[in-house]
Amino acid sequence: MTLNMLTRALAGACAVLAMNAAQALDARFEDKDGDLLADVPADPAKWIDPATLVFAYTPVEDPAVYAKVWDDFLKHMEKVTGKKVQFFPVQSNAAQLEAMRAGRLHVAGFNTGSNPLAVNCAGFRPFAMMASLDNRYGYEMEIITYPGSGIAKVEDIRGKKLAFTSETSNSGYKAPSALLRQEFSMEAGKDYEPVFSGKHDNSILGVANKDYPAAAIANSVKQRMQSRNVVKPEQLEVIYTSQTFPTTGYGVVYNLKPELAEKIQQAFFTYDWEGSELAKEFNSSEPPQEKFMPITYKEHWEVVRAIDAAMGVRYDCK
Template sequence: MHSLSLPRTLISAAVISAFALVTANASADLSTRYVDNDGDMVADTPSDESQWVDPDTLIFAYTPVEDPAVYADVWADFLDHLSETTGKKVQFFPVQSNAAQQEALRAGRLHVAGFNTGGVPVAVNCGGFRPFAIMAADDGSFGYEMEIITYPDSGIASVEDLEGRQLAFTSETSNSGFRAPSALLRSEYGLEADEDFETAFSGSHDNSILGVVNKDYDAAAIANSVGKRMIARGVVNEGDYDIIYTSETFPTTGYGLAHNLNPELAEKIQDAFFSYDWEGSALQEEFANSGEAQFIPITYEEQWAVIRTIADANGVTYDCD
């Protein structure tokens, strides 16, 4: 992929330092539907066993992508393993939007899921999501960078050149597709959305990338992990877009489960993630393109701290009730 010669810039320099003193009460953002007695910032499993859910069929959803059917095949072998480990039928739910995925969780129609980075806090606070895993490389490293991209010869050679042009975001809950670039552009460059540049919302990183390549958008804020996978699949080619900005590393998709699952079932679901053999799988083939080769344990409190800080920088609140 062609990249303009620019120094790597860290959002933390301007945003995170400004909010270093922001500390949230562990359960302050949680919907009143949930309790957090252990202070880990996620909803507790109900103490009343009558509120536990033990479905015959587990519904799994992966974060919205351009072609959900492709990912139904990618996840098929893992979902067979999940079924074997839990003794449950497992169904892949091809969600079309972040909002649809969030609503399915909140309504109790979704049991296991991978939410995009920015969507995890919404799912945690409004849907009782309990994230426990993330994809990582063989050495345990994980994450992706937010990039601002443009098409070659667009006349945009730097972030400053976005003034008066159009920048595509993905959705308002996306970290790299909206929140991080919004905080960056405001704090580091003094650029305000819909004042200094026009905005559009594409719905997904895939759509944003294709929109830039096809010159529907002047520029877009994307997760580079998605771009790498699209190049590896031949959906776009190296050199189809230029990179004018690269952020610090963020956690990628968070995998977790509904808070009210029977604890024995919840434990089996987690075991399925950590016991899965990636070797020779469709999951390995797809996600090796972004350097991922295993599931490792994470906590919302620790790994999503930088994402919560960016949300604070954007004045994000969770009015779920």
Template sequence: MKQLLCAVMAAFATFTGSAMDARYVDADGDLVADAPANPSARVDPPTLVFAYSPVEDPAVYAKVWDGFIQHLGRVTGKRVQFFQVQGNAAQIEAMRAGRLHVAGFNPGSIPLAVNCAGFVPFAVMATREDRFGYAMELITHPGSGIRKLADIRGKKIAFTSETSNSGFKAASLLLRDKFDMTAGRDYQPVFSGKHDNSILGVANGHYPAAAIADFVRLGMERRGLVKPGQTVVLYTSESFPTIAYGHAHNLTPELAAKVRQAFFSFDWRGSALAGEFGRSDPPLEKFLTVSYRDTWRIVREIDQAMGVSHACR
């Protein structure tokens, strides 16, 4: 996969992924929407709505994020509400419509969230040494008859959604460019909606194979939702940028600054976030400042190679 990603990057080295909706302005060229120049177009809501990427059961993550939400409320002086999103499209639409102010978007949906919903990503979870990222995995189950990637030919593959990087786009590109397999002709694609649905489907024998994010599978194994022996990893990619945290572009500059302050002043020690994400490999222990233009370049270039548009409908 490393060679494949390098080839994609070389082929589209000049691609920026800019297809921003006309309602937004990017005067400084950082590929994200600027705050509205007209003060009357900026918002300072009494209640901030926060949503985490819909990768697993939202109710579980409401508890995981509770301590951070309380901290965000103290720093901003706002009431903060956790919004349980059911899908990537719903999350993007909520921010576009002004119903969502602070969020973590999954990697594959970030370009659309930036271009179509005015999302301004500024942070990721990272290790103490500033490492971050996740891998795409293609998995199967012991009774599938699949022993290597080539055995997927003629089988059904579960993807999550067309906006997902690990759950669809990176896997599709790998199968197309390395194994000359395309959807419909060589395998039957089905869409489960979420990574946990795909993983459970494979573990229970409903899907022969699936494309998923490794951290979701590992998290489900830690919780006992699936056992390690129920799935078999056929392929693991190089690292991709992970979930991005950010805010809506039209928050007042003062409120936006406080939101950022809340992320970077949060004390992870003994927190539910540390309990959940600190058990990953490597352990995530802080929020790290990142640039959308630079960090998510590879995601935009994979989309370009796949013919995926970031233009808004």
């Protein structure tokens, strides 16, 4: 059973998960309109209107690089919202989730696998995703190795180490784990040794430097690293490529003042990518990421929720 077949077979499980979304949401949230997101509070007294908006991009190897990449966009957001905007360099998915849950993070890009946790535990309301001008989007999970590793196909990982990123990552853990279990009858800890690098960048560099014999990664990250000459194509070999998944989802915390939340959305959809640092960084992906397109969590993250259902993932908030 391929990963494509697996996600189709789990459509029913995903539907059940969607029907039970109210139970998946943390007890402090409501979802009266059935969009699977925490509703904006009806009581204006519960809205927040911070003097400084805090923005965080999904954790990367060198947050300082991405502070520069996002700088012009955040200045645009300042003009549109009339607020100061601060870049918050998070070091892990868990830190990013906790920051929003604690009220310290207002606008964010959560990676594919973290979106359900952010939605259900932190009140994240995603509304945008990077896409090409003709609305193509997403990335594939790849299992990579290095030349001469002795690994030519997925089955060759048996008895060896496989690097994942973190347990909240879709392509860095959940999707490959489901694939290995369903298609190859390989269980972590029994048939191969799982190790966790923390980030896609670390996994890719680890394979390129022969620290890990194989790793499960998002190929969009690999493409950007190759475009910056951080790793060279000849250092890596791809032994498996999945179906296409949605990429990082951008949105706001649920209890922002509605007028402010609308202005933040406006900032995303009116930003001019031409010649920007965002364009320089993200146009190298395939498909190229050239704009922000509107999305809904209910539709675009259905396949991710299906994989979570297959993995027995619960969106319990600790």
